[in-house]
Amino acid sequence: MIVEDSLVMRRLLAHIVSRDPRLALAAAVASAEEALQELPRVRPDVISMDIRLPGMDGLEATRRIMAEHPTPIVVIAGAVQDESFNISMNALRAGALSVVEKPVGIETGGHEQIAETICTQLYIMSQVPVIRQRPSIAPRLRPPLPDAAPRPAQAPAVLAIAASTGGPPALAQVLGALPVDFPLPVLLVQHMGAAFMEGFANWLDGLVPLPVRLAEEGTVPKPGHVYVAPGDRHLLLSPQNTLRLSLEKPIASQRPSATLLFRSVATAAGARALGVLLTGMGEDGAIGLAEMRQAGGYTITENESTAVVYGMPAAAVRLGGSSLSLPLPAIGPRLLQLARKEAFG
Structure with missing residues (x-):
């Protein structure tokens, strides 16, 4: 189902x-109200959702759909630097699965690539099981579960964290539990279209206590700061403790790659590395997290009970890359506990 007010x-x-053999158009409607009315009859496998709609906007429509007729939703975003992008990101918090760039016209440069991205996202997300979401309330943090592995032998020096499908709200929850005096720099990979990364960093910066910015080449990462991999660049930590941005080929079709981030942190920090792998489709990050653990670092994967898509964390667990599996609300408090230097004497 397409929900878009512009004819x-x-x-x-x-x-x-209609050009993609993987997809069939179930309905195309001009408003959120019409979408809600048609959903019980049409029962689409996936919804393409505009955000700026007459009457009920796409954010409220997402909330209503996830509460009444849970269906995978892909947000089709236009301008990526204005308030509408924040609305798009908040739609992800409300239950939408991903956000992709809106096409501007058949004759426009890059149209075919954008069209392919839209179709691929719609097809992939149509396979994701979604559950009914209740009206948003502040989550109660569960206490960390007992360790399934020894604590780190050394106080951590850096935290690397990565996510894909379902990642933005998961990252907001984990980083939102870390105070402004969190003693480690945070290096972050989120799989998302390159055009959206600056807006994503700004959105996250407005939600969590720690300052969030796009990573820049040569920066020495500071404690209590979050550095986001920019669009279409790998984010790496050098042995000299500086950030590097790389145009090396994609790994498992991903650039930025979580595996390359984790691998670089394993090399640079060894036993003083913390790694976290959250919800996401595919296996990116699994090999890198395993290498981090083999180098003596401490690694956490999101538990299947809370992951929107238990693909990337499951792959890491299979490879022996997870020191500990935790439900999402427990990850932030555990990271804070691990990062406190006084815990290591």
């Missing part, structure tokens, strides 16, 4: 979808 854009999206 021109609705027809363009319908044209894009």
Whole structure:
């Protein structure tokens, strides 16, 4: 189902979808109200959702759909630097699965690549099981579970964290539990379209206590700061403790790659590395997290009970890369506990 108020854009999206043999157009509607009315009859496998709609906007529509008729939702975002992108990111918090760039026209440069991205995301997300979401309330933090492995032998020096599908709200929850005096720098990989990364960093910066910024080449990472891999660049930590941005080829079709981030942190920090792998489709990060653990670092994977997609964490567990598996609300408090230097004497 396509939800888009612009007739021109609705027809363009319908044209894009109709060309892809993996997809069939179930309905194309002009408002959120019409979408909600049609959902019980059409029962689509996935919804393409505009954010700026007449009447009920896409954010409220996402909330209503996830509460009443849970269906995978892909947000189609236009401008990526204004308030509408914040609304798009908040739609992810409300239950949408991913955000992709809106096409501007068939004759526009890059149209085919954007069209392919839209179709691929719609197809992939149509396979994701979603559950009914209750109205948003502040989550109660569960106490950390007992360790399934020894504590780190040394006080950690750096935290590397990565996510894919379902990642933005998961990252907001984990980082939101860390105070402004968190003693480690945080290096972050989130799989998302390159055009969205600056907006994502700004959105996250407005939600969590720690300052969040896009990573820059040569920066010495500071404690209590979050450095986000920019669009279409690998983020690495050098042995000299500086940030590096790399155009090395994608790993498992991903650039930035969680595996390359974890691998670089394992090399640079060894037993003083903390690694976290959250929700995501595929296996990116699994090999790198295993290498981090083999180098003496301490690694945490999100438990299947809370992961939107238990792909990346499951792969890490299979490879022996997880020191500890925790439900999402327990990860932030555990990281804070591990990062406190006084815990190591």
